[in-house]
Each structure stands twice: as C-alpha cells, then as structure tokens.
Amino acid sequence: MNHETIGIEQFQTSPLQVSFCIVNLNARDYLRACLDRLPEAATQITWEVIIVDNGSTDGSVEMIRTEFPWVRLICNETNLGYTRPMNQALHVAQGEFLVQLNPDTLPGEGAFDKLYSFMRANPEVGICGPKVLNRDGTLQRQCRRSAARPWDVVTYFSGLWRLFPHSRLFGRYLLAYLPEDETAEVEAVSGSCMMVRRAVIDQIGYLDEQFFAYQEDSDFCFRARQAGWKVFYYPEAVVVHYGGFGGSRTQPYRGIIEWHRSYLRYYRKHLAKDYCFLVNGLMYLGVGLRLSLSLVKAFFSREKVVGTKKP
Structure with a gap:
C-alpha cells in the first residue's frame, strides 16, 4: 500500500474547522466537478480535502496531482472497499468537523x-x-431514514410506502411522511x-471495518445515537448526488453482494x-x-446500479 501526500488545503489557520474526506475509484470526471464546486x-470556513484513491485506472490520481495540488492524497494499490479507506482519511483529518463525501456529489452554494x-x-x-437531490432535482429519499427495522424494511421493499406515502406506519424507512x-x-x-463532530469519533470510534461498503453509515449513526448524540437532517444545505458513480459500477456484482451482506451484518x-x-x-430468508x-436482474440489465437507481 502506497501512501502519498500531495499537498494540503490552502487555508492555514488553526484550528482547522472542516475536513472533507473522499474515497475515489474511477470517478475522475465527477470528482473533478466536486472539487471545483467546493x-x-x-x-466562510477553513477546510482541507483528503482523498483516498482505491487503485483507479481512469487517470484520477494524475488529475488530482495536476489540477488540485493542494489536496492531500492517499493512494491504495487495490480496491479496499469504502469503509477502510474512509477511515484512512478520517485518521489523518485535522478538522473540528469531518465530512464524509462521495466523489459523485455536487455541493450547492454555501452548503457546508x-x-x-x-x-x-x-x-x-x-x-x-x-x-440530497438526485440529478433530476428530486429528493434522494435515502438521505434521511429510519434504523431499518424489520417492519420498515418490509414496507419499503413491498412498496407499501408508495401506496401510503403520508403514513407514519408504512413510510417509516424513508420518512416519506x-x-x-x-x-x-x-x-x-x-x-x-x-x-x-470530531467528539463523536473520539467517543465511539471510527467506522466499523467489518462493513466492506454499504450500511457503514447506518451503523455509525446507530452507535452515535446509542452514545447519546442526535442525528439531524438539515435541508437548508443542498447537495446533488449522482449515485452509482463512486466505484460501485466498476464491480457491480460484488457491489450487489456486499450491499446485502452488509445489511445482514448490520441487522x-x-x-x-x-x-x-x-x-x-424471515429477515435472513428475505435478504x-x-x-x-438482484443478481439475476443485474445480469439481464444494460445499466447495472447497486442499490436504488437514482433518477
């Protein structure tokens, strides 16, 4: 594993307020747009950017070196998933607040x-x-959700939440109401x-690396709430997320398997x-x-997307 630091954010005040942590795998053009928008x-805040690249072959590393020399870069030789590389970034981040950010996002004006x-x-x-918005401007509903208990999962995958979108009984998983x-x-x-908040990591630790990718965010939020912290959705800040361009399309079948494996581990x-x-x-059988x-559907699908397709 090769760790290479290219540079640091141009702001040099101390203490640093925000660290943006990004894991990249073959998402060069989306990553460029994300960094341009930051x-x-x-x-109004001081910040740094830390990118962990998972062995990209699309010229991502060269693009960062040439166009964004102030980015702090960590290069992995192979794809280590999401959770472990994100922890690599979080470990070296200096900010009072740490932002986990996908490379295929486009932050809105003043979002952070x-x-x-x-x-x-x-x-x-x-x-x-x-x-979080989809590329067509609609709400990406997964940006705020429940802890995915059995009833929530059943009503979501059965489509009951769509039939009763304003019901607190059927719409709990995506908080459709x-x-x-x-x-x-x-x-x-x-x-x-x-x-x-850095104090959260100081108290509960980093992301759980038993999750290769997926559900590490649900697990982290669950642990934070157990420790007494609150988790909030704040719509005044807006970010567009293209979805599926942060690495999952590179190995779609592995992504599908890891998504389901991660939910079972979380459950x-x-x-x-x-x-x-x-x-x-019944939950294990259903998953x-x-x-x-999902594997059969992906085999016959022209566009292979892990998780819910983003419009």
Missing part, C-alpha cells in the same frame, strides 16, 4: 457553511446530513454526504437481539431471496 460550498453553522449552534447534534424542507431529528442519514449487530428467532429467520433476484 470553494463555492465552503466560503450552513451545515457547519447548524452544528455549531446545536452542540447536541453529532451527525448531520444535508438535503416528513416534508422534505423540514429540519428534523432522524435515525440515520446518508454517507454520501455526512458531517460528523445481526444491532437489531436481531430485539426480535424472536422466527422474525430473524437472501432479494440478493438472488
């Missing part, structure tokens, strides 16, 4: 100024996520863009103890069946 999204101000004004908030422009305490936010770690063996058995269907 100065507009963080105008707003997130930072909100968290400074609310010290009980340990994790905060912005309003919650107005998209309403600031709210939630159980989990998306790791595509998530601001974390066993946090939720299984709250339910009887019958419920747990296995969905994995099989």
